[in-house]
Amino acid sequence: MLDDKKIGFIGSGNMAEAIIKGVIRARVVSPKGIVSSGGNSGDKGILGTPYLIVDMVNNQS
Numbered sequence: 229m230l231d232d233k234k235i236g237f238i239g240s241g242n243m244a245e246a247i248i249k250g251v252i253r254a255r256v257v258s259p260k261g262i263v264s265s266g267g268n269s270g271d272k273g274i275l276g277t278p279y280l281i282v283d284m285v286n287n288q289s
Contacts, residue, residue, distance in 0.1 A: 229255050236263040240283075248279055 235257055237244040244264060252259055265284040 230257050231261070233257055234261045234263060236265075238265055240264045240266050245279075248281065252279060 235251060237248065248262055248264070251257060251262065259280040260282065262279070262281040263284055264281055
């Protein structure tokens with residue numbers, strides 16, 4: 229596991245969710261090492277709860 233690394237996603241649509249699910253299952257990084265923002269799609273917040281990842285308020289965060 230890459231404990232000292234973070235992975236970030238701009239946008240939290242189906243593709244981001246599929247990649248996040250795979251990364252967590254493969255134990256590449258822990259969920260707390262994954263950051264997601266809703267981007268412009270309006271999907272903010274949907275990934276944070278089920279996958280226990282950090283959900284950003286906006287892309288500048």
